[in-house]
Amino acid sequence: MARSKCPTCEYHEFEAVPVTTKTGQKFCLIQCVACGTVVGALDEVKITNVIRNAEKKLSKFLENLNRKVGIVCNRKNLDS
Ligand SMILES: [Zn+2]
Numbered sequence: 001m002a003r004s005k006c007p008t009c010e011y012h013e014f015e016a017v018p019v020t021t022k023t024g025q026k027f028c029l030i031q032c033v034a035c036g037t038v039v040g041a042l043d044e045v046k047i048t049n050v051i052r053n054a055e056k057k058l059s060k061f062l063e064n065l066n067r068k069v070g071i072v073c074n075r076k077n078l079d080s
Contacts, residue, residue, distance in 0.1 A: 006032035006039065014039060 005012045011034035020026050028047055030040040042050075 004039075006035065006037055008032065008037040009035045011035065016042070 003012050004014065006014075009032065011032050013033040014030050015033050016028045016030055018026065018028050026044040028042045028044070029038050030042065031038045
């Protein structure tokens with residue numbers, strides 16, 4: 001995967017800055033850590049979706065892991 005870089009200073013670290021407009025709309029600006037050039041924006045709905053998707057993936061992963069650990073434990077019990 002190509003590394004993201006700032007169009008202004010070519011730095012490659014970015015931060016998400018939460019912003020609330022006068023009308024109360026919340027969103028996040030993605031900006032360069034070094035020079036503050038804004039390279040993108042996310043609205044809050046999208047951020048929530050991203051987090052929700054990540055949570056779903058994580059819980060599925062943990063579920064699989066638990067199942068695997070369970071199988072290993074059962075085998076050990078059978079062996080002894
Ligand atoms: Zn920059």
